Amino acid sequence: MLVYAAHLEGRLVASERSDALQIGVGKAQAASGMTRALLERPRPRYVLLFGVCGAYPSRDMELQLGQICFVTSDALIDEGVETDGGFVSLKQLGLAEVGPFTADMRLTREACGRFESASLVHGATVSTCSGTLDLACTRASRVGAQIETMEGAAVAMVCAAFDVPFVQLRAVSNRVGTRDSRHWDLEGASMRAQQAVLELLATGWGDG
Helix, strand or coil: CEEECCHHHHHHHHHHCCCEEECCCCHHHHHHHHHHHHHHCCCCCCEEEEEEEEECCCCCCCCCCCCEEEEEEEEECCCEEEECCEEEECCCCCCCCCCCEECCHHHHHHHHCCCCCCEEEEEEECCCCCCCHHHHHHHHHHHCCCEEECCHHHHHHHHHHCCCCEEEEEEEEEECCCCCHHHCCHHHHHHHHHHHHHHHHHCCCCCC
16 A cells, blocks of 8 residues: 655655555644555555655765655654653653654565665654754654654554554655755655655565
8 A cells, every 4th residue: 555645745656556545744644544544445465655754964874855765663753741851752651652663674675675875764753843953953863863754653653553564765855954945855855756656666566
């Protein structure tokens, strides 16, 4: 099953594949859309979530605009309480699981290996995107993440609950931090992610 959040992120794939499904933007919509799909449709061999992402500042991995990434683990990193002493997650409060949720590593590594310049990364999923450099750096360090999205961990959590293998493919559309649209390429990254999905499926990945 192929899933994506926004129309821009999936219109090309949806025009060519009947198993592509828009599940909505943000944690709540994506989780409810994914749950509904898994309840109403035959159990898929896997779920492949694809779309765009922002790249966090990093000394270790300098991701380029348009670069393809496969997410090995993803966490809900702003579910909790901001206190004077720092952030306390729902997990630390004993209220809920926040991850990291691990992708199916066999399928993920196989997929990444089909692309010459793709990277394996850790993801962070947020409700409010990081629009300042300080917030971006704080969030990136919280779970050692290289990219930020608004759906990844939520969809991964649903797939784990249904015991369905999960893979996440992203293309970098912007650098996370101080907002400067001159350095964004949302449309280009959306197209690159979709082309990568079609290229991947054309190799027979996931058929076994």
